[in-house]
Amino acid sequence: xxxxxNVVDWSRAQFALTACYHWLFVPLTxxxxxxxxxxxxxxxxxRDVKWLATTKFWxxxxxxxxxxxxxxxxxxxxxxxTNWSNYSWFVGDIFGAPLAIEGILAFxxxxxxxxxxxFGWNKxxxxxxxxxxxxxxxxxxxxxxxxxxxxxxxxxxxxCTFNPDTMRNExxxxxxxxxxxxxxxxxxxxxLSAWVLGGAFVVGxxxxxxxxxxxxxxxxxxxxxxxWIGLIGILLTMVTGHxxxxxxxxxxxxxxxxxxxxxxxxxxxxxxxxxxxxPAKTAExxxxxxxxEMDLPYGLSLLATNNPHAFVPGxxxxxxxxxxxxxxxxxxxxxxxxxxxxxxDVQKALASYHTATSSGADKATIDSLRQVINTDFRYLxxxxxxxxxxxxxxxxxxxxxxxxxxxxxxxxxxxxxxxLLLAYKRQILDxxxxxxxxxxxxxxxxxxxxLCGMCGWIVAEVGRQPWTIQDLMPNKVAISDITxxxxxxxxxxxxxxxxxxxxxxxxxxxxxISKKSQSDLDSASL
Numbered sequence: 337x338x339x340x341x342n343v344v345d346w347s348r349a350q351f352a353l354t355a356c357y358h359w360l361f362v363p364l365t366x367x368x369x370x371x372x373x374x375x376x377x378x379x380x381x382x383r384d385v386k387w388l389a390t391t392k393f394w395x396x397x398x399x400x401x402x403x404x405x406x407x408x409x410x411x412x413x414x415x416x417x418t419n420w421s422n423y424s425w426f427v428g429d430i431f432g433a434p435l436a437i438e439g440i441l442a443f444x445x446x447x448x449x450x451x452x453x454x455f456g457w458n459k460x461x462x463x464x465x466x467x468x469x470x471x472x473x474x475x476x477x478x479x480x481x482x483x484x485x486x487x488x489x490x491x492x493x494x495x496c497t498f499n500p501d502t503m504r505n506e507x508x509x510x511x512x513x514x515x516x517x518x519x520x521x522x523x524x525x526x527x528l529s530a531w532v533l534g535g536a537f538v539v540g541x542x543x544x545x546x547x548x549x550x551x552x553x554x555x556x557x558x559x560x561x562x563x564w565i566g567l568i569g570i571l572l573t574m575v576t577g578h579x580x581x582x583x584x585x586x587x588x589x590x591x592x593x594x595x596x597x598x599x600x601x602x603x604x605x606x607x608x609x610x611x612x613x614x615p616a617k618t619a620e621x622x623x624x625x626x627x628x629e630m631d632l633p634y635g636l637s638l639l640a641t642n643n644p645h646a647f648v649p650g651x652x653x654x655x656x657x658x659x660x661x662x663x664x665x666x667x668x669x670x671x672x673x674x675x676x677x678x679x680x681d682v683q684k685a686l687a688s689y690h691t692a693t694s695s696g697a698d699k700a701t702i703d704s705l706r707q708v709i710n711t712d713f714r715y716l717x718x719x720x721x722x723x724x725x726x727x728x729x730x731x732x733x734x735x736x737x738x739x740x741x742x743x744x745x746x747x748x749x750x751x752x753x754x755x756l757l758l759a760y761k762r763q764i765l766d767x768x769x770x771x772x773x774x775x776x777x778x779x780x781x782x783x784x785x786x787l788c789g790m791c792g793w794i795v796a797e798v799g800r801q802p803w804t805i806q807d808l809m810p811n812k813v814a815i816s817d818i819t820x821x822x823x824x825x826x827x828x829x830x831x832x833x834x835x836x837x838x839x840x841x842x843x844x845x846x847x848x849i850s851k852k853s854q855s856d857l858d859s860a861s862l
Contacts, residue, residue, distance in 0.1 A: 343820045344811050346823040346824055347823050350419065350823055350826060350827040351412075351415055351419065351420075353831060355797075357408050357834040358409050359793060360786065361402075362530070364537055365401055367530040367531045367534020367537070367565070367569070368394060368397065368538075369534075370473050370531060371394065371535070371561055371562060372395050372398055373470045373473045374565070375394065375561055376388075376391045378561075380462055380466045385858075386857075389856075390558055390857060394558070396852065399450075418816065418818075421815075422813060422814050423805070423814035423815075425504065426503070426505060426814075427493075427504070427805065429504060429505065430505055430506070430513060431486050431490075433513070434482040434483070434489075434514070435483070435486055437482045438478075438481075441478070442481070443475070445471060446472055446476050449471040449472045450472045452464070456468060481523050484522045484526055485513065485523070487522065488518040489513055490800075490804065490805050491518050491587070492517075492518040492587045492806060493505070493806060493808055494509075494512050494513065494516050495509040496509075496513070498713050500686060500689050501693070517587075521580040521583050525579075525792075528569050528572045528573045529569065529573045529789050529792065531565050531566065531572075531573075532569035532570045532748060533785045534565060535562045535566020535567070535569060536566055536752075536781050536784075537562075537785075538561065538562025539562045539566065539752075539755050540778050540782035541782075542556075542558050542562070543774070543776070543777070543778025544779050545849070547772060548853070551853055553858060554857035554858060556759060556762055562755075563756040563759050567749075567752040567753060567756055570749045571749070582639075582640060582641070582642065589649055589654055590651065590728065591734070593648075593649065594729045594731045594734040595734055595795060596735065596738075597613050597625055597735040598636070598648065598650040599652050600653060601647060602647065603637070604633070604644060605640075605647070606631035607632045607635025607636040607638075608626075608632075608739070609631065610629070611626045611628065612627040612629070613625065613626060613731070613736075619728050654669075655672045655725065656671055672727060676721055678712040678718070679715040679719025681708065681712060682719060683716070685709050686709060688705055689702065714807055716807075716808055716809075717807050717809050717810050720813050721810065729798055729801040730801065733794065733798050734794075737795050740787075741791035741792050741795065744785070744791070751781055755778070
């Protein structure tokens, strides 16, 4: 078991490494693509050469980021086959469908029109070029859509049925997979948060240029678009974040409890605004949860259910199978111990089913075993757990990253409001003694926005552990039959390669910003 968990831990670390590096490039592609399309639309409508110069400036940075992002994304998909082959076998019919659509439709569309966007100036009509820019931005979002649909299915498996003859989950409703509440919320929350990063990136780069007093008029043009997109993005991200919390409360209550460090829930549950967890606290002891905390009354009940008086279960409540209905009466759900027992019964029924089918047993016996499997199949994954608390995620990591994400989100909202005001009231910034400090803050906001988005992904993925597929397949069952040494070797290879790519990306972008900011961005050659 120790050797197995070593493989699991290294496989998870490798996938997390790849995903984190990939996510450094994806949101900027999504956000900057929309901003560039808006800028070119302004140019198309006004035919003002200044907007053409501005569009081309940001388009160069978009192109560098896009190219390196593609390289890291390809490796992610290969890891499903190399490190998580049992998972790929079990759900390949479902998980493979959105990934195939992403590659065949969305990425093909994105990669086709990006060529026109970069090399089509003076070769196609302005209208067609504008359409190509918008289709590139839309293609990037569609590409994200299908990847997020696949990820959302892992969080909330729906639209499928288990076939005991093939030992695979098979899709029964593509629409249920593509339009599940988890998929819809995840798509909009993720893409809109990318708008925030795109806006923060534009404002940050302009802040750097204004510190050096380069192309000030170009900066103010860019600031207006970037700040508007950033502000709209953060407001809508907050709205979709609430919708996501409601979906998590319904389908992944253990994740919500970990996000709040909640071990025992109650009706009218407050939300922790800030707190310091007691490191000695676990689900198996009675230690106090927080060393210190600050609560907002009714907050968690309102966030999770839209009802300020609703009961929100904690970690131990969920393990024990305890909840309350809307009237405040005790409602016993299925405890984790019972789920584990039912999961093992399903595993035994599966073994008996295959023995019966291979030996030519009568139809009544086979149908009876199939009925047992279908009735409690949703608890299959619990049968692999050794104890109920194994299904509790890393509470400190989930709690702190969630609250840091919320804190940074509030900061970004305030920052974008001020940035938008200063973009239209430039005389305030020009005369203010703190102007240079504001420009430095704008530059600092770029990595802070990256950190905010990364925290969101940590909450989403760490908060659902130990599940690869929620309730159906824990990590230790999903991995390939490989050695820890193999995964360790590839982990360090990827770490070196991805770090080199990141350094190259930052270096090229910084050089391009420095070089092009010294040219005249109020004019451009057509």
